[in-house]
Amino acid sequence: xxxxxxxxxxxxxxxxxxxxxxxxxxxxxxxxxxxxxxxxxxxxxxxxxxxxxxxxxxxxxxxxxxxxxxxxxxxxxxxxxxxxxxxxxxxxxxxxxxxxxxxxxxxxxxxxxxxxxxxxxxxxxxxxxxxxxxxxxxxxxxxxxxxxxxxxxxxxxxxxxxxxxxxxxxxxxxxxxxxxxxxxxxxxxxxxxxxxxxxxxxxxxxxxxxxxxxxxxxxxxxxxxxxxxxxxxxxxxxxxxxxxxxxxxxxxxxxxxxxxxxxxxxxxxxxxxxxx
Amino acid sequence: xxxxxxxxxxxxxxxxxxxxxxxxxxxxxxxxxxxxxxxxxxxxxxxxxxxxxxxxxxxxxxxxxxxxxxxxxxxxxxxxxxxxxxxxxxxxxxxxxxxxxxxxxxxxxxxxxxxxxxxxxxxxxxxxxxxxxxxxxxxxxxxxxxxxxxxxxxxxxxxxxxxxxxxxxxxxxxxxxxxxxxxxxxxxxxxxxxxxxxxxxxxxxxxxxxxxxxxxxxxxxxxxxxxxxxxxxxxxxxxxxxxxxxxxxxxxxxxxxxxxxxxxxxxxx
Numbered sequence: 001x002x003x004x005x006x007x008x009x010x011x012x013x014x015x016x017x018x019x020x021x022x023x024x025x026x027x028x029x030x031x032x033x034x035x036x037x038x039x040x041x042x043x044x045x046x047x048x049x050x051x052x053x054x055x056x057x058x059x060x061x062x063x064x065x066x067x068x069x070x071x072x073x074x075x076x077x078x079x080x081x082x083x084x085x086x087x088x089x090x091x092x093x094x095x096x097x098x099x100x101x102x103x104x105x106x107x108x109x110x111x112x113x114x115x116x117x118x119x120x121x122x123x124x125x126x127x128x129x130x131x132x133x134x135x136x137x138x139x140x141x142x143x144x145x146x147x148x149x150x151x152x153x154x155x156x157x158x159x160x161x162x163x164x165x166x167x168x169x170x171x172x173x174x175x176x177x178x179x180x181x182x183x184x185x186x187x188x189x190x191x192x193x194x195x196x197x198x199x200x201x202x203x204x205x206x207x208x209x210x211x212x213x214x215x216x217x218x219x220x221x222x223x224x225x226x227x228x229x230x231x232x233x234x235x236x237x238x239x240x241x242x243x244x245x246x247x248x249x250x251x252x253x254x255x256x257x258x259x260x261x262x263x264x265x266x267x268x269x270x271x272x273x274x275x276x
Numbered sequence: 277x278x279x280x281x282x283x284x285x286x287x288x289x290x291x292x293x294x295x296x297x298x299x300x301x302x303x304x305x306x307x308x309x310x311x312x313x314x315x316x317x318x319x320x321x322x323x324x325x326x327x328x329x330x331x332x333x334x335x336x337x338x339x340x341x342x343x344x345x346x347x348x349x350x351x352x353x354x355x356x357x358x359x360x361x362x363x364x365x366x367x368x369x370x371x372x373x374x375x376x377x378x379x380x381x382x383x384x385x386x387x388x389x390x391x392x393x394x395x396x397x398x399x400x401x402x403x404x405x406x407x408x409x410x411x412x413x414x415x416x417x418x419x420x421x422x423x424x425x426x427x428x429x430x431x432x433x434x435x436x437x438x439x440x441x442x443x444x445x446x447x448x449x450x451x452x453x454x455x456x457x458x459x460x461x462x463x464x465x466x467x468x469x470x471x472x473x474x475x476x477x478x479x480x481x482x483x484x485x486x487x488x489x490x491x492x493x494x495x496x497x498x499x500x501x502x503x504x505x506x507x508x509x510x511x512x513x514x515x516x517x518x519x520x521x522x523x524x525x526x527x528x529x530x531x532x533x534x535x536x537x538x539x540x541x542x543x544x545x
Binding site (some may be wrong): 104172174175176177181182184185188192193196197198 | 342343344375378379381382383385387388389390391392393401402406407450452524
């Protein structure tokens with residue numbers, strides 16, 4: 001081969017998202033955060049505190065600090081339910097998106113109906129159905145955590161499917177035509193041409209759903225999930241102190257939401273294909 | 277149309293170029309008839325330039341041959357292989373046969389349609405490796421030869437976003453050549469380019485024309501290029517062939533007033 005690529009111009013960074021440092025920094029930071037949370041949250045919730053709150057203070061620091069380990073346990077429960085639920089949502093959502101695009105009405109109509117139904121009903125009711133409804137009507141029993149993960153997963157899968165659909169639709173028609181002209185098999189067209197362009201387009205929306213799902217996770221309180229909401233209400237009920245625990249879990253949500261939103265915004269800025 | 281000899285002429289040339297035969301082809305988008313009972317014969321290795329006012333359906337001719345649009349009725353044959361055969365206008369085209377016949381056709385688009393997430397070389401090797409089962413080394417070697425041919429060997433690892441319009445279109449031409457098609461379709465391949473980049477693309481087209489390994493059908497407004505390269509120029513209007521002949525016939529002494537006024541408008545531009 002006479003012509004090796006020895007360009008005189010500077011090689012510009014390749015545009016694959018997996019070759020960009022920011023992607024890996026984001027992933028490593030997220031995983032590290034989960035590991036820390038997991039380690040901190042391995043103990044059972046005890047609600048044991050030797051520190052009695054000072055009734056003269058609205059905000060008692062020693063009391064708050066004594067509650068932190070339990071709050072982190074609860075945060076861990078909420079965060080992991082969100083993460084598992086979201087993993088389910090991202091995978092299931094992709095297949096829902098494909099199903100909705102199916103040429104066959106026997107697939108696309110039921111899938112569309114399911115998506116619209118789930119999107120148009122409240123997550124809280126879906127959680128009740130999964131936890132209480134199924135248990136009373138069928139032999140299927142889910143634990144509180146399982147029902148929350150499943151509920152979040154299915155609910156957000158329908159949203160993710162719309163994000164994928166938008167991502168797929170944003171791939172220009174000329175790409176499909178080029179694939180046809182090159183006689184690519186449908187499977188090659190999807191895996192090599194459409195999906196690599198559609199996923200980066202869908203990523204910002206998917207990231208937003210991750211944060212939204214995290215903020216919806218306290219609904220698990222209704223089906224006895226021992227997350228942040230459970231922690232705060234239990235403390236309030238025991239010590240009659242609403243200010244400290246609710247402010248604490250507010251901070252707990254911020255601890256996760258703000259960095260996640262920031263990372264997503266960064267990804268959003270970096271992942272923009274040059275359209276041809 | 278005087279195509280009486282094409283029935284007996286060989287359908288595929290020694291170099292592998294194939295004939296294209298269109299019979300009674302109809303295509304309408306809603307009420308808008310784009311191809312009206314069209315008959316068109318292209319000999320193996322022939323270079324046919326299709327001209328005509330915009331909206332006359334000339335691009336649709338290429339798009340139905342490439343199967344990007346399905347015809348309403350009629351038949352299209354590539355070499356000896358029927359792509360569509362719809363004598364009564366109802367027989368649906370067979371997907372498997374379409375794939376088989378389509379593998380002998382290549383198309384270059386006005387807007388390049390390169391895959392933006394792949395390098396120039398990856399764009400070129402995708403179809404040979406995935407569709408034709410060529411070994412990757414071999415496909416890359418052939419891909420580099422093609423890039424060399426279009427003068428872009430040193431841009432092999434660049435993505436389309438890093439290339440100029442003319443470079444993109446030359447990569448797109450190399451990509452469509454990679455599967456060694458018997459018929460090549462060029463749909464206004466210089467229309468989206470800045471004027472100073474048109475020459476480099478036309479140069480590549482001339483090289484392909486000279487090699488004669490493929491039948492070429494080109495839709496273009498570049499009359500100078502048509503005069504130089506075309507064996508035949510076809511004037512197309514309102515879904516029908518108005519007249520057809522050698523470039524000098526059509527451009528110097530067109531039979532129809534419609535052709536004359538069209539040429540005048542294009543050349544004045």
